[in-house]
Each structure stands twice: as structure tokens, then as C-alpha cells.
Amino acid sequence: MLVRAFILFCLICFTPLAQAQEFQTTASHAVILDYETGEILFNHNGEEPMPPASMSKLMTILMAFEAIDRGALSLDDELPVSEHAWRTGGAASGSSTMFLEVNSRVRVEDLLRGIIIQSGNDACIVIAEAISGSEAAFAADMTARAHELGLSSASFANSTGWPHPDQVISAADLARLAAIIIRDHADFYEIYSEREFTYNGIRQFNRNPLLATMNEVDGLKTGHTQDSGYGLVASGERDGVRRIVVYNGMESERARANEGERLMRAALADFEVVDLAVAGAIVGEADVFLGQAETVSLRLNDDVQVGIHTRSRDVLRAEVVYPGPIAAPIAEGDVVARLEVSGPGIDTRSYDLEAAEDIAKQGMVGRALAGLGSLFGGN
Incomplete structure (x- = not known):
């Protein structure tokens, strides 16, 4: 019995009255995570693997940060831009790009900003090839490292977030990944709040819409493909309390910006850890x-x-x-x-x-x- x-x-x-009071979102997938405790405060399909688009670049950047920490890369290293990086992620690709020139060499510090601020696919591939020898090998390393960190939903087929059936991760694991970056790489995390970056004479602006509308927000990364819709990983802090918001599946940039602001305001004011x-x-x-x-x-x-x-x-x-x-x-x-x-x-x-x-x-x-x-x- x-x-x-x-x-x-x-x-x-x-x-x-409990069910009627539950918070709702128009996103297809969403979580709000409390940074200090790791508690998920709000969960809407948050553990379901989804196509993350350029939000995948959080894992690419983490791999770069860790390579710098262990001495495999330094900020002053100049890495070569291969034809694959230029053709797949450069200006000719029609995707998000840092506008790197084929066969040029680029400082690692610039590549980090090119990924974080400009969402450069070419910069991601340059980093991938430098760390693992090829983008395919790097994607396998990304997946293995994510699983080591407990991000069990993660599967990566490339360094950029380009659509692929094996490129998936849950909103909850993206939030946990963001928390790892904030906690373990605080010096580099400051780049996420930079509003613009100019490289090769081309000025580009940070695509995170909340940086312009909410003083509390200081990162992290947008994403968009036709398959995934518009998404965002954002982090903000108020009165010493930090929250991470991840959502995806919005229909437009405007919808992403509006829902992101609503979710972040709720995250900082309307949720708590009991x-x-x-x-x-x-x-x-x-x-x-x-x-x-x-x-x-x-x-x-x-x-x-x-x-x-x-x-x-x-x-x-x-x-x-x-x-x-x-x-x-x-x-x-x-x-x-x-x-x-x-x-x-x-x-x-x-x-x-x-x-x-x-x-x-x-x-x-x-x-x-x-x-x-x-x-x-x-x-």
C-alpha cells in the first residue's frame, strides 16, 4: 500500500486559483533560470531539444575561452582564415559574418568580438579549425564537452548554428551554459555588453535588443533561422540578483525584442526562490x-x-x-x-x-x- x-x-x-495565475509566454520554448541557485523559475518546453541557431555560438565561445585558459590559444595569436571559413561563413555566404578575407590572419581577441558582437560565422569556423583541426572535429568536441558539463540535450554538427538535424540543445541547457560562461569567465563576459564592433572598416552592432532597452541586461546571444524562429539568451542583474532568460520560436525581430523585455522584467521582479x-x-x-x-x-x-x-x-x-x-x-x-x-x-x-x-x-x-x-x- x-x-x-x-x-x-x-x-x-x-x-x-493556482493554474489561472501561472505565467505564460508566446515563445515556443522558454526558461527563466536563477543564476545563484540554478533553479528553473519558469519552464515552457524548456527541457525539449530545439534548433538553437546562433545561440549555439555560446558553446563555440566557451570552447575558445577554455582553450585560452589552458594556454592552447592566446588573445594575440593570429589565426588563418581558410577558404572553408570564408566561403561558408564569410561575405559570400549571405549569413552573419565578420567579413573576414580569405587567407588573411586575425587576432583571437578580434575573433571573440566578431563572434559575440557580430555573430560572425566565419569567425566561428576560424576558431573551430584552430582548436580541433576541422569544423567537424570541433563540433564533436563541442558535443562531448557539453555532455561533460551536464548539458545532456546538446548535440552539435557545426560551430555556427547553421541548420542541421543534429544541431539541437534545450533552452534549459542554454541557460545553464550561459551561467557557466558568466561564472567561470567573468573577464571575457564583459564583451557581451559591448554595443558595437568595427573590423576591416565595417561597423556592426550587437544584436541583443535588450542592451538598448534595459540597463540591467549585460548579455548574451541572439539566434535566428527559418527553422528555429527568433530566439535570445539574455542575462540581467538587479539588486544583486541575476536571472538568465532563454526563449525561442518568435516570429520576428520585433516580437523577439518585445517578448524578451517582458520575460526579463518578470524574471527580475516576479519570480523568486523559496x-x-x-x-x-x-x-x-x-x-x-x-x-x-x-x-x-x-x-x-x-x-x-x-x-x-x-x-x-x-x-x-x-x-x-x-x-x-x-x-x-x-x-x-x-x-x-x-x-x-x-x-x-x-x-x-x-x-x-x-x-x-x-x-x-x-x-x-x-x-x-x-x-x-x-x-x-x-x-
Whole structure:
């Protein structure tokens, strides 16, 4: 028998209005991530792999940053522009470009700005070939490194985000990737807020629309193809709280800009991380069968944090679930139940609950009396 018991934390109550209050978006895929805790505050198809277009370049840039950190590249290195980089990503390609000239050499520092600010496909390929020998090898390395970082939805077929069936990643993993860049490469992250970059006499502007409309926003990367629609990975900070917004599937640049501003304003003002309980807290008890005590206290193994919209703060639901009653003997520390937390706009979270004390088995006489009671009581 599966036993379910509701728990009422100090911040939890129940109301039928929860679903009506849930935040919505017109994007096909969207997440809001709290940078400090890694909590997903809002999730709309956020774990579903999607074509990321030029938002893929976040992984290309991370690979470049890491190559610089380990000494494989330096900012002053001058890298050659191959015919493949020029033809596939240069002016002749008709795609986003840094306007590199074939057989020229370009400083790594300029290439970084060409990717981050100008979204240059040619710059991506130059970096890819320098690090891994070929763009195909680099794409395989990108995928492997993403998986090492826990970005399990990621699959890359190129360095640029050019449409390909194997070029996918979820909005949630893009948000986690952005958090890694911000946390581990703070010096380079400053480039993402630069509004323009001129190379080879050609001035281009940062395509992130929120840099012009929201002072809090300082990155990161737009994306657009016919398959993916218009998307954005954006990060902003207000009063020491940083949030990352990722969304995709918008129909136009204007729609992307408008929805991005709405999502970021909500991310910074309307969502929060709620601390429900700390590891070690006793959150309930479970019935015990044939034990020297009738119940055992249940203790949390982990902190319980939930990211929610502020309107849903009072609509969380917590439930202790265990197969019960639990047969004695029970040793302190045994995982005997779980805590399930659910609410509007969040997936159900499950946390292990362990026995907070030892419960010895009843003696022979006690077991016999319990058996007789069960027989005559009809239980």
C-alpha cells in the first residue's frame, strides 16, 4: 500500500486559483533560470531539444575561452582564415559574418568580438579549425564537452548554428551554459555588453535588443533561422540578483525584442526562490509495522528550494509518500520515504526522506498479538 500524507510548511497552502495565475509566454520554448541557485523559475518546453541557431555560438565561445585558459590559444595569436571559413561563413555566404578575407590572419581577441558582437560565422569556423583541426572535429568536441558539463540535450554538427538535424540543445541547457560562461569567465563576459564592433572598416552592432532597452541586461546571444524562429539568451542583474532568460520560436525581430523585455522584467521582479526546508529537518512521520514504536520520524537529506512565480507562492503542495506501513526493524539513516513538492508552473520535485531514529522489531509476543489483532480486527 502506498501511503500519502500532506504536509503544511509555513509557506504552503492550497487554492484552486493556482493554474489561472501561472505565467505564460508566446515563445515556443522558454526558461527563466536563477543564476545563484540554478533553479528553473519558469519552464515552457524548456527541457525539449530545439534548433538553437546562433545561440549555439555560446558553446563555440566557451570552447575558445577554455582553450585560452589552458594556454592552447592566446588573445594575440593570429589565426588563418581558410577558404572553408570564408566561403561558408564569410561575405559570400549571405549569413552573419565578420567579413573576414580569405587567407588573411586575425587576432583571437578580434575573433571573440566578431563572434559575440557580430555573430560572425566565419569567425566561428576560424576558431573551430584552430582548436580541433576541422569544423567537424570541433563540433564533436563541442558535443562531448557539453555532455561533460551536464548539458545532456546538446548535440552539435557545426560551430555556427547553421541548420542541421543534429544541431539541437534545450533552452534549459542554454541557460545553464550561459551561467557557466558568466561564472567561470567573468573577464571575457564583459564583451557581451559591448554595443558595437568595427573590423576591416565595417561597423556592426550587437544584436541583443535588450542592451538598448534595459540597463540591467549585460548579455548574451541572439539566434535566428527559418527553422528555429527568433530566439535570445539574455542575462540581467538587479539588486544583486541575476536571472538568465532563454526563449525561442518568435516570429520576428520585433516580437523577439518585445517578448524578451517582458520575460526579463518578470524574471527580475516576479519570480523568486523559496526555501521550504533545510537538510536535516524533520518534516513528518511514517507508520511502522511490527516495531517497538508505532511511527518513525522522517528527516530530509537535502535542502528544499523551489523557484516559483510570486503569485504562486502560497499554492505549493508538499506530500510525504512511502510504501506503508514500514516494516521494522528500521535503522537511522535508511531512506524509507520521499517528499514530493509540486505547484503551478513547476515539475514535481522528489526528495529522499530517511529514518531519523532506529526502530527495533517487536519481540515474539508483540508480533503474535499484532497478528491476532489484525486477524480479528479485519485489517
